[in-house]
Amino acid sequence: MTVIEDVIGRVDAISGVRDTIGAARPLLPSRDPFLVPPADLGRYAPGAILRTRAVRIGLFGLVPQQVSAWQLLYRSTDMNGDAEAAITTVLLPADADPEVERPLLAFESAIDATAEQCAPSYALRLGAVAPGSITQLEWMLVAGALRRGWAISIADHEGPHGNFGAPREPGYRSLDGIRAAVGFAPLDLHARTPVAVWGYSGGGMAGSWLVEMAPSYAPELDIVGAVLGAPVGDPGQVFTDLNGGRFAGFPPIMIAALRRLYPALDELLDAELDAEGRHLLDVAARSAPMLALPRLTGRDVGDYLDRPLAEILAEPHMRAMFDDLRLGGHVPNCPILLIQPVNDQVINVRAIDEQVARYRRGGANVTYLRDRLSEHFSLLPLATPLTLDWLADRIAGRPLPEPGTRTIWSVLTDSSSWRGLLEMTRTATRVALGRPLRGASGPPSTPTRTLAA
Incomplete structure (x- = not known):
């Protein structure tokens, strides 16, 4: 044969x-x-x-x-x-x-x-x-x-x-x-x-x-x-590096997971995230990584928050979370x-x-x-x-x-x-x-x- x-x-x-x-x-x-x-x-x-x-x-x-x-x-x-x-x-x-x-x-x-x-x-x-x-x-x-x-x-x-x-x-x-x-x-x-x-x-x-x-x-x-x-x-450094860039799909996938584990993050997102941002996290949570990356490229998490992202990341509970990671x-x-x-x-x-x-x-x-x-x-x-x-x-x-x-x-x-x-x-x-x-x-x-x- x-x-x-x-x-x-x-x-x-x-x-x-x-x-x-x-x-x-x-x-x-x-x-x-x-x-x-x-x-x-x-x-x-x-x-x-x-x-x-x-x-x-x-x-x-x-x-x-x-x-x-x-x-x-x-x-x-x-x-x-x-x-x-x-x-x-x-x-x-x-x-x-x-x-x-x-x-x-x-x-x-x-x-x-x-x-x-x-x-x-x-x-x-x-x-x-x-x-x-x-x-x-x-x-x-x-x-x-x-x-x-x-x-x-x-x-x-x-x-x-x-x-x-x-x-x-x-x-x-x-x-x-x-x-x-x-x-x-x-x-x-x-x-x-x-x-x-x-x-x-x-x-x-x-x-x-x-x-x-x-x-x-x-x-x-x-x-x-x-x-x-x-x-x-x-992960905190990588989040900042990738956010808004070609591989910006990874940060919202991680946020979608971590909000279940860190109550302070979940409360912050409930208070600060707009409707489009909630949809973004929902897409990230349901998507396989190789499909999420092209769909979410260029997305900046800060664009969906009521306050500047840098201000939020500087808060003590956010610094404590990234230190834990x-x-x-x-x-x-x-x-x-x-x-x-x-x-x-x-x-x-x-x-x-x-x-x-x-x-x-x-x-x-x-x-x-x-x-x-x-x-x-x-x-x-x-x-x-x-x-x-x-x-x-x-x-x-x-x-x-x-x-x-x-x-x-x-x-x-x-x-x-x-x-x-x-x-x-x-x-x-x-x-x-x-x-x-x-x-x-x-x-x-x-x-x-x-x-x-």
Whole structure:
């Protein structure tokens, strides 16, 4: 069979799947009884599994993926310390060998939305309708970790209400998702399973909260390293930078989420926001990020307020809120590789410089790589080979590189990056065609069980 015939055959198969998906379309989170917590939720320990189900994963909801996937509902904690139910999607390669020791990758998706269709537990499933979801785009890259034989946990780190930008709780939900994954027998993990963390942009922000909260909230987990890309650093600064510009869609999405968490913000908006501004927040709350950005470009939140925006942002309760959102107030105890475009048009490099400085003042081990030629949207795919290799080294226990800051022309200057991009392209092709992810990559790049014991 030729490659063209193979593609045609798979397109026909996908068309057949599309015709039958309607009856099996996953329920939106607000309508899904699986997500309803038990009445006695508070008696469960954080990370305790409440219920599980097997699910099917689909690229953009259409192309069935040949992976083993489950969803775990578990007990977690919100930013105020109250018990809540959270969900993670856990994955293995379809042909995973139970006799091989494997790490767990906690992938933090750039959900960047309050809209429920953008929750990873929905957007990743076969039959999901989530146009504009970033999670669906990231799947092409995350599959590279599965191809290495790793287990993966992708938590809905924004929680059941889409709390984009909230402090602390993305870390709690992700850490409890790791606890649940380690306790889920089909993944064949154990208490000393090495855990790697990876997130970019909004996912990098969530990954930052994960490593910041881990020492106090989940000290028993063996987190061996984290790669954080463009992790926001200071949401207040980023809000001011983006407001009124090309990427002005992000500020109202975050405001729509945060007003539910900060009563002072909610009262201010009720008092100061005009009717058009309320409509703007409603659009932002209902939209996937890739659809909200073109629709809200150039919008200035100050245009919809009765007082100047600078005056409002200077009020004590607003300064206190943005101080609460700022990363770097807690010190991670795992090695960190932080990657940032120097000319990032979304997350200004100075916000990340300052996050790194706060980590280092606390004694964290941070390797900081600043890329001159990449911009916000290109660095994630270009840095994926470097990311997976760096995490593989931490999983294998190889010596850490000397921490420090390097400003380079591009992550592609290393020849291994080109080889990695070729492998990433092969993986993406297999994902697009719905083919098995293992088989062309050799054995997983992880220690054997006896070495990890």
